[in-house]
Amino acid sequence: MDDISDLERRLTAALDRISTGIVPLQIPGPEPEPAPVDTGLPSAEQLLAELESEREVTAQLEERVRAIREKQHTRVAELEAEGERLAQALAASEAEVAQLRGVTEALRGNNDALRQANEAGVGDPELIDTAMRTELEALRAQHRSDRAEIEAILAELAPILEGDASNA
Template sequence: MSDITELERRISAALDRIGTGLDGLADPAPEGPDPAEMQASLDIAAARADELERALSDEKLANAQLEERMKSVRDTADRHASAMDIQAAEQKQTTAKLDSELQRLRRAAEDLRQSNLGLRDALEQGLNEPHLINKAMLAELETLRATRSVEMAQADAVLAALEPMVKRAAQDAAKADDAKESSNA
């Protein structure tokens, strides 16, 4: 039994030394990064993610505004193209009318020339032909009418060419007045 007591004493002494040794040891360092550093990195990443989300949201808004402006520009361009097509068709009609009036004038001038030649020949032969004088007068009247029609067609062509410019100038003046009023308000 004395051996048991001796063993107990030795075990107790060893346990005391172990306890004393453990008290002097510090807690072991955790493996991996420091939780405080991890939280700081996580906070920084979350702030950056929020910042990027705001930037993305701003860009989406700017993109939507640009798309709306592009749609407005396309609509305006389409309206202008339609107006230009209408204007071109009107000018084509005006030009066709002017051309037909010029053809009429040329025919009337040729008729007048022929009538005058016939009248001159009759006068040279000493013939007094009243129907030739009437024919010459009618040809001259038709030439005057054709000349007047050509002048009207030319005036219509000029007015048709000026009308879009006048409309555009009126629209620009209205826009300028609106801008001036809005800046004064």
């Protein structure tokens, strides 16, 4: 029995040494995820969000550019039409002025002839009639010229007056 008690004591001592000297073994579990390291760089999700944001801004800018171009093309077309209208009005005015100059020259020539006839003491009713007709035609041409000028002025004022009426 001494042997048994001696063995028991040796086993107890060995177990005590094992329990104090050795860390108990643990069953390894799943490895914990490493803590994210802050590298100062954005993540993929952040980059995709920024890319989508930039795409939206680009789309908005492209839409604005398209709208500006459409407005510009419309304005250019309006200005071209206005230029054409003004060119036609100028041509009409120039034609009226040319006609007025022609009539005035004819009137001057006729008046000179009438003056010479009166100085000679010869009163020619046909010359007087021609002078009166020429003067009447000159007055009509002047009237047409004045009317064309008034219409051109009114055409320029109409958009301004319409704008004031719509603002009232």
